[in-house]
Amino acid sequence: MITTLCRATGTGNRTRLMGFFGHFISHGFCSSAERPVIVHNTDALRVDAHLWNVGVTALQREWASLPIEEKNWIRKRLEAIEILQQRLHQLFLNGNGVAHCRRCAGECCARGKYHVTLVNLLFFVTRDRTPPSPDFSSTCPMLAPEGCRLAPGERPFNCVTFVCDPVEETMGPAACTTFYATERTLRRLYDEFEQRYAGAGMRGFLLAQARVGDDSPLRRLDIHPAAAGI
Numbered sequence: 001m002i003t004t005l006c007r008a009t010g011t012g013n014r015t016r017l018m019g020f021f022g023h024f025i026s027h028g029f030c031s032s033a034e035r036p037v038i039v040h041n042t043d044a045l046r047v048d049a050h051l052w053n054v055g056v057t058a059l060q061r062e063w064a065s066l067p068i069e070e071k072n073w074i075r076k077r078l079e080a081i082e083i084l085q086q087r088l089h090q091l092f093l094n095g096n097g098v099a100h101c102r103r104c105a106g107e108c109c110a111r112g113k114y115h116v117t118l119v120n121l122l123f124f125v126t127r128d129r130t131p132p133s134p135d136f137s138s139t140c141p142m143l144a145p146e147g148c149r150l151a152p153g154e155r156p157f158n159c160v161t162f163v164c165d166p167v168e169e170t171m172g173p174a175a176c177t178t179f180y181a182t183e184r185t186l187r188r189l190y191d192e193f194e195q196r197y198a199g200a201g202m203r204g205f206l207l208a209q210a211r212v213g214d215d216s217p218l219r220r221l222d223i224h225p226a227a228a229g230i
């Protein structure tokens with residue numbers, strides 16, 4: 001049984017929500033607290049963990065063998081993405097975001113399963129760091145008891161570009177204009193990855209992995225296999 005969350009299409013929600021893959025969500029979760037009641041399917045948890053582990057291992061292997069020009073293409077864009085995301089996060093902080101989020105107890109992280117994309121994992125792989133260990137029993141695999149495991153500059157697009165009405169109102173019109181202009185620039189960078197690599201895409205790393213299977217997540221989509229010598 002799967003239903004959508006009460007606030008999935010609520011005012012101000014810009015998270016471009018995905019389906020709830022592998023979760024059984026019972027009716028009646030729209031209580032006063034508006035919290036989903038999620039009963040995990042253990043097979044689905046295993047599939048998620050397998051897809052993630054295989055994908056991250058393939059990414060680490062592929063990265064090691066990339067030509068330097070390709071590595072530079074990726075690094076240059078990751079640096080730009082990190083700067084833009086930190087800028088968005090600062091605007092969110094200026095809008096008293098922390099206090100708002102504390103009050104609502106992190107409602108938007110209740111829908112994060114497919115938010116992490118190839119780009120976010122590349123921040124770790126390209127810097128010789130191990131990505132945080134995912135928790136697929138959580139509403140987002142990057143959600144820890146103390147909060148998000150990812151730094152704002154490395155967080156998914158969906159997370160750093162989301163502001164709800166209370167935060168937006170505190171930010172004010174000028175900051176909102178800057179915020180949305182920054183979001184558009186950021187989006188173009190994520191799009192560049194999506195158009196270039198088989199394992200990229202805004203629908204998330206897990207779904208991309210399910211799609212590419214044994215294929216390389218860094219296989220170029222913009223080069224015909226014959227031209228790439230494959």
Ligand code: SF4
Pocket residue numbers: 097100101102104105106107108109162163164165166167
């Ligand atoms: S951005 Fe809004 S909905 Fe999300 S956690 Fe903060 S206050 Fe809650």
Ligand code: SF4
Pocket residue numbers: 108109110111112113115116140141142143144147148149150155156159
């Ligand atoms: S990646 Fe972090 S901010 Fe985004 S939904 Fe998951 S825990 Fe929340």
